[in-house]
Amino acid sequence: MGVVTANIQDPHWGMYIVWYFFLGGIAGGAYFTAAIADYFGGPRERQMAKIGYYIAWPLTVICGILLILDLGTPSRFLNMLREFKWQSPMSVGAWGLAVFGAFATVSAVLAYFERGPMPVLSLSEADRLRYRRLVGLVGTLAGFFLASYTGVLLGSTAIPMWTESRLMGALFLASAASTGVASIALVAWLRGLDLGETWNRIHRFDRFAIVWEAVLLAALLVMLGGAAEPIVSGRYALLFWVGLVAIGLVAPFVLQLRTGHHSGRPTFALALPALLVLVGGFVLRYVVIMSGPYHG
Amino acid sequence: MAATMTQKVMYTDTTICTGCRACMVACKQWNQLPYEEPEWTGGYGNRSHFSDKAWRFVRFIEVDDPRPSHKGEVQWLMMSDVCKHCQQAGCLEACPTGAIHRTAWGTVDIDQGICNGCRDCVASCPFGVIAFNADTGRVNKCTFCSDRVPAGMPTACAKTCPTSSIRFGDKEPMLEMARARVKELKAQGFERANLYGDSDILGGLNAFYVLADSPSVYGLPERPELPQRNVNLDSALAIASSVVIGLAALVSFRDQGAGRQG
Amino acid sequence: MTTNLIDIQNADVIMITSNMAENHPVGFQWVVRAKERGAKVIHVDPRFTRTSALADIHVPLRSGTNIAFFGGLMAYAMNNDKIHTEYVAHYTNASMLIDDGFGFDDGMFTGYDGDAKRYDRTTWRYQTNPDGSPKRDTTLRHPRTVYQLMKRHYSRYTPEMVERVCGIPKAKFLQVAELFCSTGGPKKTKTGTVVYALNLTQHTNGVQNIRALAMLQLLLGNIGLPGGGVVALRGHANVQGATDLAVLYQDLPGYMAMPLRDVHPDLATYLEKETPKGGYWINKPAFFISLLKAWYGDAATKANDFGYDFIPKREKADAYSQQHIFVDMYEGKIKGFFAIGQNPAVGNPNATLARAALAKLDWLVVKDIFHTETAEFWRAPGVDPKSINTEVFFFPAAPAAEKNGTLTNTMRLIQWHNMAVEPPGDVRSDLHFWYHLGKRIKALYASSTARRDQGIKALVWDYPEEGKHAEPSAAHVLREMNGYVWAPDWKDRVQLKSFGECKADGTTAAGCWIYTGVFPDEKTNRAASRQIDKSGKDYLQHGWGFAWPANRRIMYNRASADLDGKPWIESKALIQWDPDADNGPGAPKGKWVGRDVPDYGPTLAPRAPKNAAGPLKGVGGNDPFIMRPDGVAGLFAPLVDGPLPEHYEPVEAPTRNLLSKQQINPVAKIWQVADGRNEIAEVGSSKYPYVLTTYRLTEHHLSGVMSRQLPWLAEMFKSHFAEISEELAKEKGIRNGDLVEVSTPRGSIKLRAMVTKRLRPFTIDGKTVHQIGIPWHWGYVGIAKGDVTNDLVASVGDPNVYIQESKALLCNVEKAAQQGVA
């Protein structure tokens, strides 16, 4: 007989990485959604933006911890910053996470000290808001980066399913937007914030993100063809079709169409699609990461 | 270890490999790699993948004889596989810490003192060579005997190979030998004989092969490519996606008149 | 072997019948070099192996049908004008006339005694002239010439017959015959070499298999020439040394017969019976008495037959082979046993019998570098240690790297190695063990007056001791083998330079005359010499080690030149006669010169008449085979089972013998063992329908002790397996990796099925015959464990040397319950 197998070595990227990709996406997505809303929106949007900043900052910290824990030699995490390599998404990503972390920190601090006395820096409240919006606008770029580079990273490996995936970064970005705004919605609902009309904006944006994600996903599957086997018909098919497509895309899209909101305490109906989107976002990362090196 | 050192290569002529696996054992011994539970491959091979404890392994392939003169007969191809020491090396490009580097003699090695075990290189080798070592938390692969070559010694596997199927030496003369060998094999009826690892493959492999049949028969990618070739396009598409999403956010959340406040 | 591994590179065609690439992987580099020079390689093996992978032609042959194949090749050569006529006529006994009483009928040679199951060989002899010399017809036309007898004998071995018996398609046979016989012919221009090992020996006609191969080489004129010869690949690293030094029961060192009690009552009778009238062996008395002198020194005097009576004598000619010993042991005839560097619990045929036999011993000493299955037989799977009464002593042995000494390899090359590290703890060399055991025994018997003990007392046992463990000096042992002018003290012993210096008068001592020259003076150990000639002038590398005899690398090299002493083939010159060479004042001119040490009288001119006296008495100018009394190679040679190789089926065979009514070698040895421990499957058995062969793998070593216990080797092949063709697997519903049970009338073992295209069923006489293959390296100790293949093998033997028939037997295979498949 004699066995000839594909030239694949499993990098053993497991749950740390799945969570990192998922939470990193949320952080980036929540941040850029918040920052754009903060800059271009009205007061309600600014309230919503604060939630986004508050989400992004701790998640960034968690992401850093997850990445360090995933290293074979965690004590050497600083070696990530020994060099900067344009062509290495892992390298650029490490730097990117650091840069994003800086923006997220500044934004979160400025959001926290929106009013009242502020330690260390004595900025006027108006300046604080101005700087926050400006910082946010620039930080949006870092947010986009964090939300999508993980997909580019997969695409630059030699794992067959990943290396054929030209749209993974784009797809992860759409998912990050969707999960980012969903997480804002969820927190808003948890805290019972009356965001009024903004709820509908949130849903509209999320619907758009879902549609965009679905379009990219479809395009990706078409491009992958047979290489998508483990996802569409193989070992991870059930999770993919139910967890991502049905629960993560179709259901929230439909649910959001049916809910309209104008004022008062948010109902669970407003939060449910967000919850489903988050499930879908997690399943996407999980399926993609797990199925890549899977062979046999 | 002068920067001017000539390019060193391992030229493996698979057509004179007897599959004795002395090279595997030599590698394990020189590098003191421990025992690893083998797999049942269904043939003489004891593994079908590299691992952190097996930097070289012999592939045994039972096929129909590629020579038209031997139609209908069985042929047993053997190939001692190893890190290709690519001139365009996916692992090296991926490595964020700089642990993976090119040596003065053109090969690719990992500095165990720098590697932090992120495993991006593992995913980025088109040949599935590098493997994670759970004991050290770092990754391993063939070092091209970087603890022998600077001392003027051939690699341990090449030194051991009884038929000199693996030859160690300077790049140019070895490539010449390999090209001549392909011609000979073609004349002997191996119509698909080829040199795998001339400059057409990843800029040239410092561990190159003469094969009796197509690369895929040996489980090698026919046309491996540098995985990082995708970075620019993927990034552009991600940026485009960002623009779309960004505009959607802008449209969704922009202040629609009246309530605009300072 | 007649030649040298390095010389294989000069061959134009190489016919390998063993599994050389796997079992002699380092020597195989010379086959690869020959291939690179354009040589063609033929591999004859029932299986497609790693040797076949590098061959140009693979010839699948049913195990045990080698003589049918070689006979077919000989017939082809003789019928198609492929013999090297002049060589055959003058350098072999093809031209001798054979006694009119000799004949052959339907599988039997003249003189068979059915009751005694042996041949009376009196008619298997030459017709002689009045002066006693053989009658000869160098035109080879006389009907009683060996050549004409052979021609008739092998006329039955047609390509069609080869196809029916061996399962080799006729077209393939003809292709091989044409290719290999292209190295012969009256106007020979090429040379061919043949390679064999156990593939030919482990049969009940093992010796005749080898003879057939050698005869083919003689017919083609391939022996003695560069790129020719018979490459006999040997086994263990030092098995050549072991046979040189008489590990075989019928020999004394240097291939002199172990005396028989009744045949050789005293020295004079021994020498009279054992010394031929012509050829180099006429010097045997000098070698033999030098041997006695080396052993008994001053106690060996002319008056006491040089201590001839001290040597134990054989009672029977054939009772002491490994197989005999274990059958005797099982029958309780043996009380104690030393297993020093062997593992019969796994390696012996009928290994269940071997282990049962060990249990009948009072004591067993195992000295080994690992714990072996033999040392652990009392707790083998299924054995209750309480039921074993044998006392087992285990002595840790130092392997080669931990001691000084020599190994003599397959090309008779004696190579010295130095100790690399001190053996740890209680580990001692085998030399240390035997030497100190000998010293203690001598001390115990020091005061004995019994006649039988006098040899022990007389034994010279004076190797200098070195180091803190009183290690005897291996260099002095080698000096003794080389020989010296006898003197009681080492300091007075002057080393002999060549065996020509051995004397029959008791003035010289030589422990193994063929080794003389390896230590020509007390400072020069040629076995330790490591000179390499890179210029290409000395391609045989005479500066590396020392090859016996006399550092000669290619034996019978006189045969590389024609009757005038000129090379048969200019490009394949080895030695040749230089008529103008000056031999010093007064001496006639002319001597043999060339690239090797002449295997000949250095100044014995071509066409010279036979010497009437001197060390080469009976040898003339055109008699290259100087060890033979008639100076020529023996195509016709009376072994116990016939003067010409004849095909018989293995003792267990799937078919009747298609060549004659005689099914098996009529004198093959089949042991009758009590308790049904050696049942034999009948011809064409339906219960055991498949041919089974056993063999080795590169990654493991013999009984596996030295490889299954080493992690790096154990992981290369961990599971024991049987190679099974896809066709048989399909018939039996067996998938690759399944656990299967293979059984013979002796036992059954469980192992994994390796289903492969590399084995294919044979068509034998129109019927499909399946063959399966099982490597035999596994046992119950170590990292890689498995059942013992030899539990399947029978206690049967070749009648000349009693080697087991482990290459061809019958078995059954069935899918087993799939438990514990890793």
Ligand SMILES: Nc1nc2c(c(=O)[nH]1)N[C@H]1C(S)=C(S)[C@@H](COP(=O)(O)OP(=O)(O)OC[C@H]3O[C@@H](n4cnc5c(=O)[nH]c(N)nc54)[C@H](O)[C@@H]3O)O[C@H]1N2
């Ligand atoms: N790596 C390694 N090398 C070794 C050894 C080892 O254990 N491991 N053992 C050493 C020893 S002690 C010895 S004696 C030698 C033995 O060397 P080999 O003789 O080469 O050894 P085997 O593998 O026993 O048998 C050789 C081949 O004979 C084939 N065969 C079976 N029946 C027949 C037949 O009737 N005709 C022909 N032509 N072929 C047949 C088998 O399929 C097998 O491939 O190897 C030595 N070298």
Ligand SMILES: Nc1nc2c(c(=O)[nH]1)N[C@H]1C(S)=C(S)[C@@H](COP(=O)(O)OP(=O)(O)OC[C@H]3O[C@@H](n4cnc5c(=O)[nH]c(N)nc54)[C@H](O)[C@@H]3O)O[C@H]1N2
């Ligand atoms: N079925 C089947 N059976 C066979 C064969 C076959 O082809 N098929 N082949 C046969 C052949 S050719 C052979 S040679 C025999 C071999 O059979 P064995 O000789 O019984 O087998 P080995 O495993 O070689 O045993 C040699 C032992 O010597 C030990 N040893 C190594 N070096 C030293 C040393 O320096 N000193 C001491 N004291 N011990 C040492 C090793 O550890 C090992 O245990 O098997 C025979 N049996």
Ligand code: SF4
């Ligand atoms: S074969 Fe793989 S590990 Fe080796 S240099 Fe190329 S990319 Fe790196």
Ligand code: SF4
């Ligand atoms: S695992 Fe080590 S060698 Fe590989 S990419 Fe990461 S830091 Fe570099």
Ligand code: SF4
């Ligand atoms: S070059 Fe050295 S490290 Fe690489 S496979 Fe050969 S022996 Fe192993």
Ligand code: SF4
């Ligand atoms: S040592 Fe040489 S011949 Fe043996 S398996 Fe390795 S490459 Fe092949």
Ligand code: SF4
């Ligand atoms: S084990 Fe020793 S004797 Fe056997 S092939 Fe290797 S080097 Fe030669």
Ligand SMILES: [Mo]
């Ligand atoms: Mo052997």
